[in-house]
Amino acid sequence: MKKTIFEEKVARTFKEKYITTPIMVNAPGRINLIGEHTDYNEGFVLPAAIDKAMVLAIAENGLQECRLYSLDFEEEFRFNLNDFAPQSSGWANYLMGVVDQLQKNGLEVKGFDCVFGGNIPIGAGLSSSAALECGIALGLNELFELGLKKVDLVKIGQLAEHTFAGVQCGIMDQFASVLGKEGHVIRLDCRSLDYSLFPLKLDEHALILCDTQVKHSLADSAYNQRRKECEEGVELLKKYFPAINSLRDVDLDMLETHEAEFDQKVYKRCKYVVMENARVLKACEVLERDDFNHLGQLMYASHEGLSQLYEVSCQELDLLVEETKKLGYVLGSRMMGGGFGGCTLNLVEKDKVAKFEEELKVVYENAFGITLKTYVVKIDEGTRLI
Known part of the structure; x- marks a missing residue:
């Protein structure tokens, strides 16, 4: 090649x-x-x-x-x-x-x-x-x-x-x-x-990244703090369910039964992770039947959890996701990555890519005075010799 x-x-x-x-x-x-x-x-x-x-x-x-x-x-x-x-x-x-x-x-x-x-x-x-x-x-x-x-x-x-x-x-x-x-x-x-x-x-759809071009300074410390909060939740639940080793082993019933014993912040972190794991498994089911509308709904739900429960979003990411809900040709959107900046990932009708980029750029510049960068990405092969 x-x-x-x-x-x-x-x-x-x-x-x-x-x-x-x-x-x-x-x-x-x-x-x-x-x-x-x-x-x-x-x-x-x-x-x-x-x-x-x-x-x-x-x-x-x-x-x-x-x-x-x-x-x-x-x-x-x-x-x-x-x-x-x-x-x-x-x-x-x-x-x-x-x-x-x-x-x-x-x-x-x-x-x-x-x-x-x-x-x-x-x-x-x-x-x-x-x-x-x-x-x-x-x-x-x-x-x-x-x-x-x-x-x-x-x-x-x-x-x-x-x-x-x-x-x-x-x-x-x-x-x-x-x-x-x-x-x-x-x-x-x-x-x-x-x-x-x-x-x-992705025959009729495209994946577009919207880069906020911001990285808030608390990103790294917050990442380590979230890990610690998840571990605290596991330790609490282990008293009642000794077989669990991580939040992977936890379901919503376990969490809700013992909610009163949790620090509320730790509870929210754990609830998000348990629900997000379920969303991944559901996303695989909907991909097998090419149900992109349902996939988009799962992406929106993921963002809501990251913003409200895990609290790793920021105003720039939230604005970009909220704006897409006004655009009928966007099926789903969510922040991607560690949080507090970086990109949103958007599932968009392929013939509306240019329109999407144009509309979001106007909104973002008006709100923050920053020119939004966008990237259409294709799914490629992994690491390889050239």
């Missing part, structure tokens, strides 16, 4: 900087159709890889150091394989974290050079960091013949984010980036890592 212009640019930059011919990897970002904040509660999610990706060029360099170059930031970073540690912040942590995990698994990584860049909008909640982790993991696996399976690459990417980037993410982002399949969403059981593919036949 012929390289895209962007892939050619990454390859050309690599050859200019490091002379040798690299292997090339395409590692996509992801959307999540439904199932937000369920992954770290051992629940179900419904993500898909998209046609926006990180592209990496990688080659062995015969040194004891690794030379990394970000095309987007025009920055180089070097580290010695025998002596490296997390930086206070920055993109290098995602790559070093993967090398660290490979070494901890007793695998030999030799010195390498890497040039990378991407067209995944940064800060939009499309998992550019997971794509970068999975891309370098697949590339090093190929380059040094490490013999890792795809699911191993997923776990290594997640642990890299935990240890070097300091974000206690669930496993959905890396899983979708590695195991995505064109034209399908993945129902992933985040406890067992069992997964099933469901076709998403």
Whole structure:
């Protein structure tokens, strides 16, 4: 397959900087159709890889150091394989974290050079960091013949984010980036890592992301706080139901029976997760019969739960979702990702895409003085060699 212009640019930059011919990897970002904040509660999610990706060029360099170059930031970073540690912040942590995990698994990584860049909008909640982790993991696996399976690459990417980037993410982002399949969403059981593919036949519909271009500062601390609140709910219920290990094992009857004993905030968090898990399973049923109207209703219900019960939305996201309810050609809309900014995901009639983008841009600029960015996304293959 012929390289895209962007892939050619990454390859050309690599050859200019490091002379040798690299292997090339395409590692996509992801959307999540439904199932937000369920992954770290051992629940179900419904993500898909998209046609926006990180592209990496990688080659062995015969040194004891690794030379990394970000095309987007025009920055180089070097580290010695025998002596490296997390930086206070920055993109290098995602790559070093993967090398660290490979070494901890007793695998030999030799010195390498890497040039990378991407067209995944940064800060939009499309998992550019997971794509970068999975891309370098697949590339090093190929380059040094490490013999890792795809699911191993997923776990290594997640642990890299935990240890070097300091974000206690669930496993959905890396899983979708590695195991995505064109034209399908993945129902992933985040406890067992069992997964099933469901076709998403978007013949007459399109998926559009509306990027608020805001990221409120409490996002990271609130994420960790929500995890803690979910764990508190499980601990309380364990007194009565010793077999439960996570909110995955809880149903609404259990919650409602003991509601009076809960801190109200913790109760709302747990109720949202239990209901969202049920929505993911229902969404798979409606996809099997191509019932996009019902799917849209589930998306709206998901957003309402995220906004009212889980309280991870913000005025920008809420406005965008509410506005779509006035547009008869929009079937569903919800915030996607960790929250407090990022994107809404919208299910729209295909022939109304331009109209949708135009109408939402006017509303958003009038409300916040920000030009709304929109992206039509297609469901693509997972991380692969180019």
